[in-house]
Amino acid sequence: MRVGDPAVLAAEAVELPNTCIVSRSLDNRMGAFVALEALRLLKRSKPNAAVYAVATTQEEIGWRGGGAKTSATGIDPAAAIAVDVTHCTDHPGVDKNEYGDVKLGGGPVLSRGSSVNPVVFEHLVDTAEAENIPYTLAAAPRDTGTDADAIYTARQGIATGLVSVPNRYMHSPNEMVSLDDLERAAKLLAGFARRVNHQADFIPT
Ligand SMILES: [Zn+2]
Secondary structure, three states: OOOOOOOOOOOOOEEEOOOEEEEOOHHHHHHHHHHHHHHHHHHHOOOEOOOOOOOOOOHHHOOOOOHHHHHHHHHOOOEEEEEEEEEOOOOOOOOHHHHOOOOOOOOOEEEEEOOOOHHHHHHHHHHHHHOOOOOEEEEEOOOOOOOHHHHOOOOOOOEEEEEEEEEEOOOOOOEEEEHHHHHHHHHHHHHHHHHOEOOOOOOOO
């Protein structure tokens, strides 16, 4: 071993009752699952737009972009949605007035704010409403702490949304998410993709 070698705590994934799963690195491996599951759902009823799923690296080293920025630059999408986790606030000691009311199993969290394109945000909310997907809104007036921050400033600017899955004990070897929330997030992404076509306009009015 030398200074700088990476290491992880060897914690196994455990499935718990009430459709919950505990594992290390759910932040953000679950994002890859959600994106791929959305593609699988789209196979059944194909969208009128090209859809790309990307698994990126180097997000949490400062949100300068890493894989998200290079992917967004290479693909040049009309719109992009970052998929990430967000902290649950449904445990003692959290000030919900400050951090919002984010529940495990409460459905995806949709952020709005300076990194998020308002048209993409409205499409996400409309999709959730139309498909009866429970969701929570989150205000992100500054950076979001996700790949969305790198994507929306890529190229000449890319219309970007952010869908987050509630995660309890984030950044520990025992992160917990609800499998229901993963499926809801995938359904939301697939529904969003079906709502847009090549003429979609993401310029806010
Ligand atoms: Zn994280």
